[in-house]
Amino acid sequence: xxxxxxxxxxxxxxxxxxxxxxxxxxxxxxxxxxxxxxxxxxxxxxxxxxxxxxxxxxxxxxxxxxxxxxxxxxxxxxxxxxxxxxxxxxxxxxxxxxxxxxxxxxxxxxxxxxxxxxxxxxxxxxxxxxxxxxxxxxxxxxxxxxxxxxxxxxxxxxxxxxxxxxxxxxxxxxxxxxxxxxxxxxxxxxxxxxxxxxxxxxxxxxxxxxxxxxxxxxxxxxxxxxxxxxxxxxxxxxxxxxxxxxxxxxxxxxxxxxxxxxxxxxxxxxxxxxxxxxxxxxxxxxxxxxxxxxxxxxxxxxxxxxxxxxxxxxxxxxxxxxxxxxxxxxxxxxxxxxxxxxxxxxxxxxxxxxxxxxxxxxxxxxxxxxxxxxxxxxxxxxxxxxxxxxxxxxxxxxxxxxxxxxxxxxxxxxxxxxxxxxxxxxxxxxxxxxxxxxxxxxxxxxxxxxxxxxxxxxxxxxxxxxxxxxxxxxxxxxxxxxxxxxxxxxxxxxxxxxxxxxxxxxxxxxxxxxxxxxxxxxxxxxxxxxxxxxxxxxxxxx
Amino acid sequence: xxxxxxxxxxxxxxxxxxxxxxxxxxxxxxxxxxxxxxxxxxxxxxxxxxxxxxxxxxxxxxxxxxxxxxxxxxxxxxxxxxxxxxxxxxxxxxxxxxxxxxxxxxxxxxxxxxxxxxxxxxxxxxxxxxxxxxxxxxxxxxxxxxxxxx
Numbered sequence: 001x002x003x004x005x006x007x008x009x010x011x012x013x014x015x016x017x018x019x020x021x022x023x024x025x026x027x028x029x030x031x032x033x034x035x036x037x038x039x040x041x042x043x044x045x046x047x048x049x050x051x052x053x054x055x056x057x058x059x060x061x062x063x064x065x066x067x068x069x070x071x072x073x074x075x076x077x078x079x080x081x082x083x084x085x086x087x088x089x090x091x092x093x094x095x096x097x098x099x100x101x102x103x104x105x106x107x108x109x110x111x112x113x114x115x116x117x118x119x120x121x122x123x124x125x126x127x128x129x130x131x132x133x134x135x136x137x138x139x140x141x142x143x144x145x146x147x148x149x150x151x152x153x154x155x156x157x158x159x160x161x162x163x164x165x166x167x168x169x170x171x172x173x174x175x176x177x178x179x180x181x182x183x184x185x186x187x188x189x190x191x192x193x194x195x196x197x198x199x200x201x202x203x204x205x206x207x208x209x210x211x212x213x214x215x216x217x218x219x220x221x222x223x224x225x226x227x228x229x230x231x232x233x234x235x236x237x238x239x240x241x242x243x244x245x246x247x248x249x250x251x252x253x254x255x256x257x258x259x260x261x262x263x264x265x266x267x268x269x270x271x272x273x274x275x276x277x278x279x280x281x282x283x284x285x286x287x288x289x290x291x292x293x294x295x296x297x298x299x300x301x302x303x304x305x306x307x308x309x310x311x312x313x314x315x316x317x318x319x320x321x322x323x324x325x326x327x328x329x330x331x332x333x334x335x336x337x338x339x340x341x342x343x344x345x346x347x348x349x350x351x352x353x354x355x356x357x358x359x360x361x362x363x364x365x366x367x368x369x370x371x372x373x374x375x376x377x378x379x380x381x382x383x384x385x386x387x388x389x390x391x392x393x394x395x396x397x398x399x400x401x402x403x404x405x406x407x408x409x410x411x412x413x414x415x416x417x418x419x420x421x422x423x424x425x426x427x428x429x430x431x432x433x434x435x436x437x438x439x440x441x442x443x444x445x446x447x448x449x450x451x452x453x454x455x456x457x458x459x460x461x462x463x464x465x466x467x468x469x470x471x472x473x474x475x476x477x478x479x480x481x482x483x484x485x486x487x488x489x490x491x492x493x494x495x496x497x498x499x500x501x502x503x504x505x506x507x508x509x510x511x512x513x514x515x516x517x518x519x520x521x522x523x524x525x526x527x528x529x530x531x532x533x534x535x536x537x538x539x540x541x542x
Numbered sequence: 543x544x545x546x547x548x549x550x551x552x553x554x555x556x557x558x559x560x561x562x563x564x565x566x567x568x569x570x571x572x573x574x575x576x577x578x579x580x581x582x583x584x585x586x587x588x589x590x591x592x593x594x595x596x597x598x599x600x601x602x603x604x605x606x607x608x609x610x611x612x613x614x615x616x617x618x619x620x621x622x623x624x625x626x627x628x629x630x631x632x633x634x635x636x637x638x639x640x641x642x643x644x645x646x647x648x649x650x651x652x653x654x655x656x657x658x659x660x661x662x663x664x665x666x667x668x669x670x671x672x673x674x675x676x677x678x679x680x681x682x683x684x685x686x687x688x689x690x691x692x
Contacts, residue, residue, distance in 0.1 A: 128613060144648075199647040221570055285582035
């Protein structure tokens with residue numbers, strides 16, 4: 001019998017880890033001492049065993065635990081490192097995995113684990129006025145009345161021009177904040193601040209019931225709401241030992257692909273808008289309404305469709321709806337062919353995309369890029385194919401790979417994926433299994449841990465669920481694809497022209513538009529008045 | 543006499559072409575994509591003269607989505623303060639109206655009208671584009687009333 005990937009990982013971790021066990025057939029959990037963490041991570045990375053998908057923090061009373069989840073295909077290796085609550089600290093793994101920076105910043109802010117030798121310790125998620133010693137995801141933290149502390153302004157460095165983008169912009173889907181340091185027109189450094197939409201959902205899941213959480217988690221993202229509910233439902237069902245019936249699984253896949261179509265068309269429109277191709281923006285959004293109408297006919301809502309329940313789905317599809325869906329897919333396929341000609345043949349558009357923002361397969365792997373952005377660089381990362389869930393085993397999709405790794409490849413990868421979605425929708429409708437829609441869920445979900453991964457339109461969506469056997473989950477950790485892709489987008493902007501920045505950001509699908517033009521000058525903590533500013537300008541240019 | 547005439551001219555101009563700026567203070571994007579959809583061909587709110595603008599300094603109407611997060615509260619105020627008067631605010635979606643499903647989350651301070659004054663409320667999770675258009679048209683009707691009384 002050939003050695004499995006998990007066996008290989010167990011051999012690699014033999015010297016640095018202990019207590020290896022397999023909680024589920026595709027998972028290997030290994031305890032690691034904090035001082036051996038870097039050795040353990042290095043042995044996995046040196047052998048090119050998968051990529052770091054997420055870091056989950058857990059509060060186990062006197063100890064805080066960090067779970068480093070490495071994924072390779074369907075297999076998941078979790079390194080579990082515990083540290084004392086009173087003096088919590090872990091070494092940074094950024095030296096081995098540069099993309100781990102955002103995960104570590106999240107861990108240190110929300111759990112108060114000090115990350116030694118971290119390259120960037122600035123705030124990522126919590127508000128500016130949040131006290132430095134309040135860690136919301138620790139179980140004993142009361143988050144109902146957290147005091148506000150004065151915001152210290154950052155001392156500005158001389159001789160550099162910073163272009164801030166966000167948090168407010170009309171086409172900005174996510175209120176993030178970027179700072180690009182520019183030398184003339186060329187970007188020399190880029191930094192990221194998130195948290196404008198940080199609501200504290202992970203903490204909120206712990207005080208709501210398993211059923212309430214389904215509706216809360218569906219609202220993590222309004223664009224890919226179905227995959228969030230799906231990842232959660234699949235995880236909760238696995239913990240409860242329930243499998244949804246085949247018809248429910250097929251309908252879950254159907255809605256996933258419909259969601260992918262609306263999301264990719266939305267993205268194509270926004271990218272066209274960033275490139276100044278307004279007519280393509282308007283046409284794609286007009287055609288997107290076809291799929292929105294079909295989603296609404298099927299589920300009753302345009303955005304948060306609530307197709308899932310724990311144990312199955314609550315919507316069914318009849319002959320009339322199937323017929324309407326097939327007609328809609330025919331129309332969209334013909335339109336998508338036209339878009340393919342436009343984005344692949346329009347000279348002006350190609351000048352904004354071809355050979356721009358090239359990310360090699362190696363960079364994509366090292367930076368932990370997921371989804372269509374990784375596939376555009378020739379890295380096969382598609383959970384639908386690697387670890388099929390719902391009905392993807394019976395109704396598989398063929399991942400679309402491109403190899404040039406530039407913006408053009410990222411556009412083409414998404415447009416070509418649309419054809420794959422149309423094809424699989426037809427196949428699903430022709431062969432929809434008969435039977436019930438829901439399997440009975442037990443009243444309580446038994447204690448345990450599980451990991452649920454699904455392929456969102458933007459890439460791998462990662463859920464870690466822990467149940468303590470009560471009405472409420474013990475811990476739910478969500479790692480969205482954009483968190484992985486954002487650091488790669490920033491990496492790509494360095495050395496490029498400022499004018500390419502909006503396209504490069506949009507290339508990984510977090511939709512950002514042109515540069516914010518209001519520069520907020522802070523000098524020694526004071527905000528300048530208009531008079532001071534004009535005085536400064538006169539003196540500066542004199 | 544002269545002031546009354548100026549008010550009428552201003553209201554007339556606003557009714558015919560209100561410029562809109564959009565701010566997301568912690569939304570899940572659901573309302574935001576529906577707002578963008580109202581500006582695209584199927585719903586085409588531009589037929590009422592409504593134009594989406596990039597800068598708050600050019601805008602008459604602020605459309606807000608999402609619960610207000612702690613980090614965004616100050617930014618929401620700043621965006622509102624940058625708009626020239628007279629200005630109007632439309633709160634779109636359950637979260638903007640009440641905090642919605644995110645009530646009680648530690649990052650959320652509340653609903654939009656706890657931070658800035660709101661003129662029109664559009665409920666829904668998310669509201670349909672038709673409902674957003676209805677909200678905008680109701681605001682225009684309100685302005686028309688002001689113009690008639692000025």
